[in-house]
Amino acid sequence: MxxxxxxxxxxxxxxxxxxxxxxxxxxxxSSATAVEVVTVTKxxxxxxxxxxxxxxxxxxxxxxxxxxxxVAAVNVKLGDQVEKGQVLFQIEAKDxxxxxxxxxxxxxMSQVSYDTAVQALKDAQSNYDRYKALFESGxxxxxxxxQAETKLVxxxxxxxxxxxxxxxxxxxxxxxxxxxxxxxxxxxxxxLVGEVNVENGEMVNSQKDAAVIxxxxxxxxxxxxxxxxxxxxxxxxxxxxxxxxxxxSVEGTVTAVAPKTDAxxxxxxxxxxxxxxxxxxxxxxxxKIDLFTGALQKIIAVPVDAVIEQxxxxxxxxxxxxxxxxVYVETGVSNDSRIEITKGLEEGQSVIVQGNRLLSxxxxxxxxxxxxxxSK
Numbered sequence: 001m002x003x004x005x006x007x008x009x010x011x012x013x014x015x016x017x018x019x020x021x022x023x024x025x026x027x028x029x030s031s032a033t034a035v036e037v038v039t040v041t042k043x044x045x046x047x048x049x050x051x052x053x054x055x056x057x058x059x060x061x062x063x064x065x066x067x068x069x070x071v072a073a074v075n076v077k078l079g080d081q082v083e084k085g086q087v088l089f090q091i092e093a094k095d096x097x098x099x100x101x102x103x104x105x106x107x108x109m110s111q112v113s114y115d116t117a118v119q120a121l122k123d124a125q126s127n128y129d130r131y132k133a134l135f136e137s138g139x140x141x142x143x144x145x146x147q148a149e150t151k152l153v154x155x156x157x158x159x160x161x162x163x164x165x166x167x168x169x170x171x172x173x174x175x176x177x178x179x180x181x182x183x184x185x186x187x188x189x190x191x192l193v194g195e196v197n198v199e200n201g202e203m204v205n206s207q208k209d210a211a212v213i214x215x216x217x218x219x220x221x222x223x224x225x226x227x228x229x230x231x232x233x234x235x236x237x238x239x240x241x242x243x244x245x246x247x248x249s250v251e252g253t254v255t256a257v258a259p260k261t262d263a264x265x266x267x268x269x270x271x272x273x274x275x276x277x278x279x280x281x282x283x284x285x286x287x288k289i290d291l292f293t294g295a296l297q298k299i300i301a302v303p304v305d306a307v308i309e310q311x312x313x314x315x316x317x318x319x320x321x322x323x324x325x326x327v328y329v330e331t332g333v334s335n336d337s338r339i340e341i342t343k344g345l346e347e348g349q350s351v352i353v354q355g356n357r358l359l360s361x362x363x364x365x366x367x368x369x370x371x372x373x374x375s376k
Contacts (some may be wrong), residue, residue, distance in 0.1 A: 010079060032364040036354035037319055038306070040345050042298045047333045048290040049233075051223045055243075055285040058273065059215030061189045065091060066182040068205040071198050076211075080193045085186050088211050089198055093183035096176070103169070103176040110166040118160040124148075124155035178368070191215035192279075214283060219276045221252070223289050224267030232293040234259055239272050242279060242288040250274055250281070252289070290335075300345055301338040306353045316345065317352040319360050319367045324352060326361040 010085070069091035131148035134140040195212035198204055207271050221241065225233060239252040256271040272289060274281060306316050314331050317324045329344030345351065350367060352359070359365070 001249065013151050015266050030323070032366040033324075033355060033359065035317075035319070035324070035352045035356065035359070035365045035367055036370050037350040037352050037367045038303065040300060040302065040341075040347050040349045040351055041278060042347060043301055043338075044295060044297045044332075045299060045333070045338055045340060046335060047293045048231045048293050048335050049225055049293050050288065050290055051225065052286065052288050053221040053223045053272075055219050055221060055274075055281055055283050055287060057190060057214035057216050057283045058190075058192075058218040059284075060194075061187070061191075061208050061213045063088065063185060063188065063211045063213065064206050065185050065204050066206055067091060067179070069093070069203070071200055071202045071204055074196065074198060074200055076193050076196060078193055078196055079213075082187045082190065082193060082213060084190045087184045087186050091182055091183040091185065091204065096180040096183055099194065100173075100176040100180045103173040107166070107169040107173045110162070110169040114159070114162040114166045117155070117162040121152075121159050122153040124152040128152040163186050185210065187213050189213055189215055191217075194238050195281075205340050216276055216279055216281070216283065219281050219283065220255070221272045221274070221276050221287055221289060223270045223272065223291070224262060224265040225270050225291065226267055227261075227293070229293045230257065230268040230270075233270055233291055237292055239292070240290045241274055242290075243285055244288070245285055246280065254291070296333065296340065300331075300341045300347070302345070302351050303353045304334060304337060304339050304342055306351050306356065307339055307341075308356065316341075317356045317363060318345075319350040319352060322364060322366075324356075324359045324361065324363045324365045 014337045025270075032079040071089055072092045073090040074088075075090070076082060076086075082088070098285070122147050128145075128148040128151070129141055131145045135142065135145040192215070193211065194214040197208070198210045204210055233254060235254050235257060237254045239254060240249055241252045242249045252274040253270040254270060255273040256269075261267060272290065302316065308315050316327050316329055317344050318327055319325070327344050330342045332340030332341065332342045350369075352367075353370060355365075
């Protein structure tokens with residue numbers, strides 16, 4: 001009995017020992033985390049300053065009538081396309097029309113007087129020439145010649161008075177005509193009606209903005225940039241403008257860089273112009289602007305997904321001996337796809353760009369190299 005018990009204990013111990021010192025369980029190799037890596041190389045990278053702004057119409061006109069009166073007709077509505085000079089609304093103009101009619105009549109009478117004076121001068125000149133010839137032949141006295149000369153001078157003075165009066169009446173007519181035209185309020189530019197603030201029968205005056213016309217064939221954005229980058233931004237350079245509400249990016253052009261800071265933002269205003277032939281981009285839309293500020297050459301840069309911010313510091317994971325190794329790095333400039341690494345990485349290292357968010361230092365990994373074109 002005692003011998004049997006010893007044998008049982010021996011076999012149990014042998015079984016336990018074989019379990020502890022045997023082969024690893026099947027599937028232990030699959031416990032390594034699959035990650036995507038890129039090889040660190042030196043590259044060139046463009047620098048951008050990212051800012052935001054709002055779309056504005058490139059052309060805008062706020063219209064207020066020049067005269068006081070009651071609105072007789074409104075010819076446009078919100079959103080209408082109008083041409084330069086098109087009548088937007090009409091103000092009652094009875095008195096102005098009567099004044100214009102009277103001025104035309106007055107000028108007509110002045111014209112008749114002027115024509116009469118022209119004929120009188122011709123007659124006086126002919127009479128003087130005739131008396132002069134007679135005087136030279138001894139047929140008339142010197143007194144007769146002087147009287148003819150006096151009539152000629154008087155005819156010349158009368159013509160000049162008529163000319164001045166006609167010019168005065170013409171000026172009065174021009175004023176009356178301009179005043180009458182002011183009762184027809186027109187569009188100073190071509191574009192879309194952005195506001196209509198008048199109604200039929202309403203009294204208006206020059207103190208009230210009656211309408212707004214905007215031209216959005218071209219739109220613009222005004223951004224503010226700091227002094228550290230203002231000298232790197234040049235008029236004529238191309239800009240990527242992202243419009244979130246339209247889910248699209250378009251190309252703009254820097255058209256102006258202010259030589260002094262704005263008193264409110266303390267930044268330097270930069271104007272970007274965007275072609276908008278379809279009118280899809282509307283004033284008031286919020287946009288993001290990427291202003292090119294230069295290029296870096298032969299730097300170490302990695303995809304932005306590779307860098308993790310942790311407690312105010314930046315880390316990346318590299319692969320060494322099949323394990324993830326946590327490395328603290330210092331970063332420089334960045335764009336939408338890449339970020340400069342100024343310290344912490346060397347050429348040839350494999351940096352994890354996917355699968356790195358849940359890793360820990362020393363964790364077993366299985367690296368897969370990212371294919372060319374997998375990241376910008």
